[in-house]
Amino acid sequence: MNAQTTLPAIRRSVTVNVPVEKAFAVFTESFATWWPKHHVNPNGYEGAYIEPGVGGRWFERAPDGSECDWGRVLGWDPPHRVLLSWHLNGEYDYDPNPARASEVEVRFIAEGPTTTRVELVHSKLERAVGGARLGESVAGDTGWGWIMERYADLVDGRELAPLA
Numbered sequence: 001m002n003a004q005t006t007l008p009a010i011r012r013s014v015t016v017n018v019p020v021e022k023a024f025a026v027f028t029e030s031f032a033t034w035w036p037k038h039h040v041n042p043n044g045y046e047g048a049y050i051e052p053g054v055g056g057r058w059f060e061r062a063p064d065g066s067e068c069d070w071g072r073v074l075g076w077d078p079p080h081r082v083l084l085s086w087h088l089n090g091e092y093d094y095d096p097n098p099a100r101a102s103e104v105e106v107r108f109i110a111e112g113p114t115t116t117r118v119e120l121v122h123s124k125l126e127r128a129v130g131g132a133r134l135g136e137s138v139a140g141d142t143g144w145g146w147i148m149e150r151y152a153d154l155v156d157g158r159e160l161a162p163l164a
Contacts, residue, residue: 007135009123012144014152016116023116024079024108026155028052034154036147040092041068050084052076058084069094071101081107086122090130090137102128118151120144 016023026034032047039045043062048070051057056073075083085101087094095101102124109117122138125131138144153160 005126007125007131009121009125010135010139010144011119011121012148013117013119014148015111016118016152016155017114018116018155019114020108020110020116021079023118023155024082027106027108027118027151028078028082030154034151034160036142036150038142039068040070040088040094041066050082052078058086069096071104072098074103075105079108081105086128088134089128090133092137095129100127100129102131102134118148120148 018026028050029052031050035048037045039048039060039062041060041062043064043066046061046063048060049058051073054073054076056076057069058071058073059067059069061067069087071085071087073082074085075081082105084104085098086104087096087098087101089095089100102122105121105123107119109119111117122144125135128134150160
């Protein structure tokens with residue numbers, strides 16, 4: 001892929017019945033409670049985490065304690081926005097080069113005192129090796145739409161969408 005080609009961003013949104021502060025906190029502080037067991041660590045999956053603040057890690061941990069990075073926190077504006085670098089390529093291998101990282105931005109928009117719209121945009125996919133394949137994957141049946149529904153289910157107190 002040449003530098004002139006731009007892949008379309010993947011956009012998904014859900015509305016949850018909690019104030020914006022709670023929606024942000026569940027997304028960032030309780031990430032491991034709703035994120036599906038999608039993992040890149042060959043040792044399995046115990047949970048995934050977002051460290052608060054710019055420069056924090058976005059990573060997963062296996063039951064044996066080993067960790068695999070997914071990216072970094074690029075923007076941190078509680079309770080309105082978090083911006084993450086996604087260092088996983090089209091094969092879901094970690095690529096440490098920030099120039100080849102795509103980005104995941106999540107915005108939390110109050111639609112009332114107890115309702116929040118959560119908008120996710122996964123962009124800059126063309127920067128990743130295998131970016132077109134990555135885009136197809138995150139737009140697919142077990143991609144961001146399904147993942148955001150799991151998040152909304154947890155926030156709203158419903159049973160989590162079943163694992164695919």
